[in-house]
Amino acid sequence: MPIDLPRVFVLRRDRGCRISSIVLRYGVAMTLSDARDGQDTIGVFDILRSKILSGELPAGTRLNEKALSDSIGASRGSIREALRRLEEREMVTSRPNAGARVTVHTPEDVIESYFIREALEGLAARLAATRITPQELEQIRRAIDERTEMHSIIVQASRNKRLISQLGERHFDLLRKLRMDFPHMHTAGPDSFFEHEMIYHALKIGDPVLSETVMRQHISRLRMSVSRKFAADERTARE
Numbered sequence: 001m002p003i004d005l006p007r008v009f010v011l012r013r014d015r016g017c018r019i020s021s022i023v024l025r026y027g028v029a030m031t032l033s034d035a036r037d038g039q040d041t042i043g044v045f046d047i048l049r050s051k052i053l054s055g056e057l058p059a060g061t062r063l064n065e066k067a068l069s070d071s072i073g074a075s076r077g078s079i080r081e082a083l084r085r086l087e088e089r090e091m092v093t094s095r096p097n098a099g100a101r102v103t104v105h106t107p108e109d110v111i112e113s114y115f116i117r118e119a120l121e122g123l124a125a126r127l128a129a130t131r132i133t134p135q136e137l138e139q140i141r142r143a144i145d146e147r148t149e150m151h152s153i154i155v156q157a158s159r160n161k162r163l164i165s166q167l168g169e170r171h172f173d174l175l176r177k178l179r180m181d182f183p184h185m186h187t188a189g190p191d192s193f194f195e196h197e198m199i200y201h202a203l204k205i206g207d208p209v210l211s212e213t214v215m216r217q218h219i220s221r222l223r224m225s226v227s228r229k230f231a232a233d234e235r236t237a238r239e
């Protein structure tokens with residue numbers, strides 16, 4: 001049985017709604033016992049990660065190992081390992097004697113994350129200006145036109161592996177979770193569209209200083225806009 005679990009798979013459930021097998025994208029089925037023998041931690045991690053990122057397991061939800069093991073149909077060991085990996089990503093928080101919960105982030109966490117993004121994504125844009133390929137520029141063009149995520153393409157185009165690892169899947173997962181917890185962060189307005197255009201053109205003409213400046217200004221404006229919304233919420237709550 002092939003054991004190399006691709007990231008995209010579907011779960012087949014039996015009549016009792018227990019997961020009876022994992023059907024791989026290529027149509028190869030693997031029973032759970034096969035998976036348990038091999039790498040089912042990867043599968044469990046992906047299942048829990050997507051439940052958190054989709055809001056099915058909202059912030060504060062208690063994550064009971066036994067209940068998760070029963071509902072997902074995986075061993076408690078692999079649940080524990082998946083929770084540990086999610087904790088490394090700040091998506092799960094465990095406390096002694098209190099168990100694990102989906103992390104509750106605060107407005108301060110959101111503002112802090114914007115400051116880090118401003119510095120690191122600004123650097124990514126500066127490096128990308130002289131390293132980006134025509135194909136990546138084309139991907140950014142398409143992402144802007146289709147209003148899809150374009151920041152991760154710039155991070156990859158920086159060709160700096162330490163920066164890529166800092167701003168990798170973990171960074172964008174955390175952003176997705178924060179956006180889920182704080183709808184204020186939905187910022188795909190006309191200002192963002194215009195700023196994305198400016199970033200694209202700065203990269204296209206290969207100007208590192210301009211690319212960094214417009215990226216920093218974009219993220220700084222997002223931070224200030226979110227910060228104003230939090231302040232307004234606080235005022236409303238006090239009234």
Ligand SMILES: [Zn+2]
Pocket residue numbers: 151192196218
């Ligand atoms: Zn943006």
